[in-house]
Amino acid sequence: MRTPARIRANADSVVSKPGSLRHSLAVLGTAAVAVEVLLALAGGAAAAAGGLALITAVALALVRYAAGGAAQDSGYRRPVRLLDSRAPALGGWRRIVAKALADGGEAHLATVMRPQLQRLFAARLAERHGVAMYRNPQRARALVGAELWPWIDREATTPQPTLPEPVLRSLLDRLEAL
Known part of the structure; x- marks a missing residue:
């Protein structure tokens, strides 16, 4: 037996909320039918x-x-969809590198440099290899290399608190080679 509360819940699920897909389709369908009826009445068949x-x-x-x-x-948006955000830019890159390599650059490495490297690698992997770095980390690790992966893996901490210049050079060389 259906209770009044259950009947009310079913009725609420049928009524679509404004802005929903169902509501939009219902409004567009109604408008299309109304336009067709008006055209048939005013202009004929x-x-x-x-x-x-x-x-x-x-x-x-x-x-x-x-x-x-x-x-x-033509698929131009696919790499950006793989990134889940807009494509990264290199604005201020010299300043970012200088601050990360300077004495006391641990905080800058953690908050600015490493996320920027992660975004650049994600963009390159998506663009050139069709690999979503965050959704398929095993494939991304294989492409980047096991020795450099800990520096850009967002699930792990950095191997060292500071970024040595040779590691940065290796990361950038690998980024360019991908």
Whole structure:
């Protein structure tokens, strides 16, 4: 037996909230039907057929865009989607390196330099190898190399509190080689 609370819960699940996909589709569908009826009443069968063709074309374009966003831009957004953020830039790189290599650069290494290196490696791995560094760390580690991986692995602490210059050179050489 269905209780009033259960009936109310089922009724609430059927009603869609404004802004939801279901609500948006319902509003667009209702508008399309209303436009078709108005075109049929005002312009006859020819106007209704033209309106139906236009509505169908717009619906297909929207579905294609939603289903295959990469098809719209030849996959240019794929590396950025693998990063889960915008592509990193090298602005202020000299300052970042200088502060990380300076005496007392431990905090700068942990808060600025290491995250920047992680983003650069993630971008390169996504761009050139199609590997999401954070989702597939084993594959990323194999590409970067086991000796350099601890410096960019966000799940581990750095092997040393400071970044030695030879390690930085090795990291940058490997980044360039990827």
